[in-house]
Amino acid sequence: MKKTDSGFEAINLGHGSGGVMTRDLLDQVIFRILGNELLDKKHDGSVVQFEGPMAVSTDSFVVSPIFFKGGNIGELAVHGTVNDVAMCGAVPKYLSLAFIVEEGLDMKEFVEIVESVKRAADKSGVQIITGDTKVVERGKGDKIFINTTGFGEVHPRANIAVKNIREGDKILVNGPIAQHGMAIMSEREGLEFESAIVSDSTNLNDLVLKLLDEFGDKIHFLRDPTRGGLASVLSEIAVDAKVGIEIFEEQLPLEKQVAAACEMLGLDPLYVANEGLFAVFVDPEIEQEVLELMRHESSGQLATRVGEVTSTHRGKVVLHSEIGGKRIVTPLIGEQLPRIC
């Protein structure tokens, strides 16, 4: 196996000591790949200018396996937090980045993850401004966990709040559901399909920015249904906004292979995690314009309406099935797919 510049084939406890080995790892991997004016100061923190309302979100990523079709834990950690900041109606600007590495992680894998972080951050237009690296003993972690905390400027025309959701709002999504969860599950279960199921992991901030630029406060609410899937997130929103939500099975965008994989594993795609999907609640008068805008963007080509907000059955989500039935969609109770993000 080729050694990295640092001369180590694997991360060991010394890399988390705070001493020379930590510094070498930072210099030879992290600063080399991610280096920018702020990180290069090598202080324990960074100073940036910030004016106005700031959206902040944090997430720890524990996905397993750490490499999967369509991505890896590094880019997922960037996309996940960038998207959470965007869902606040904000333009993500900066990220912090903290690793908890299990002793023995292949240095090449670590380098590849840091490189993915860099690419995803560049694509999302955010800067990594401060970080941390800890190492735990073999068997006390699982390869690598990553925390990112992101902050961004709230868009001047945005007014995203659960209280703005009202009867008649249309609920649109930017693409097919359940891609990420089923990509991970296929890896874990070793399922083979005609073509691989690929995670939808991507940054959504570009598309959200265009929506806010164009439609301002007619965008009432944004949310990316990650863990728990679309069903859990819509159920939460129905409770928090004290509205009813109706969704239509025939409108739910679902790739054939993903549907097949779900069926094979006995999973309901409504509860499966997404990483590049968001639901947007809009004023009904702009529905068509929003869909048109979304469909012109790479992350929204398959945008479609999935449901609407009603004043009946408040606090509940009702699914209209393809065969004409109706059922209440409950949120996920326990665990369906652990460590999906």
Next chain:
Amino acid sequence: MKKTDSGFEAINLGHGSGGVMTRDLLDQVIFRILGNELLDKKHDGSVVQFEGPMAVSTDSFVVSPIFFKGGNIGELAVHGTVNDVAMCGAVPKYLSLAFIVEEGLDMKEFVEIVESVKRAADKSGVQIITGDTKVVERGKGDKIFINTTGFGEVHPRANIAVKNIREGDKILVNGPIAQHGMAIMSEREGLEFESAIVSDSTNLNDLVLKLLDEFGDKIHFLRDPTRGGLASVLSEIAVDAKVGIEIFEEQLPLEKQVAAACEMLGLDPLYVANEGLFAVFVDPEIEQEVLELMRHESSGQLATRVGEVTSTHRGKVVLHSEIGGKRIVTPLIGEQLPRIC
């Protein structure tokens, strides 16, 4: 064992699902204990107002054991990041808080940790504004890891930068060294002393604020020597600032019991982690005033000078030993005490 309100004696994978169990854990433990106007919105992120230069720092905490004399991982996670923000010359305002819990963690311990987070945040004057909870399978983590990311306003009179360190600067510390590391090691090794060695874990932002209010840019540099201890941090600073640093063994504040424990375990206290200690580089003309101010504060009662900056032996730290010798203090190479913070 008494069940908690949530009805579960231990954290399980369902608590990390993003579904109903996650929501219950949030409502019954996290929001109940930490709840504030921002967290109560239960969005994936929070929006706060911010104006001007902002200091940001992130740290993941993996200390083992998670409870130790003088603290636990919860308060450590608050103090550590609050202090890193303060070391940038800033007043910490907000924290994010992300848990990675190993399946099986006793719910009472989790509650106790969250309560400690709350107390430490209140004492430090910071608000927890957003968070995340993930659960990993038994054997894929180690009870609990915590990431905090902190944000603070840079003090208007602060100018903390390694380039401001100059020849003649005095290096002061606020108290005895090696307390935290030896408190953890005593727990791990089951050492018994006449009285227990207690971690120095505390928030330093109050004291730093007083120093900046009083002395402004005559405070040239601040740094808290956590992992790697005072030796590693001063060595890094000597390199980064391109100055020489001299420290005097007889001036190093070290409690008798800590010295005894270090000797017993063959550890050099200069390399042992601290969690409530900081080194401040000051203009020599204010040395006495700074020491006096520090000694009036609870976290600085044993403040003392430990060294000074010279123009000789640039990039190196030289220790003057009690018996009149001199030796170069090298930074820690590998790992001395894994998972000390």
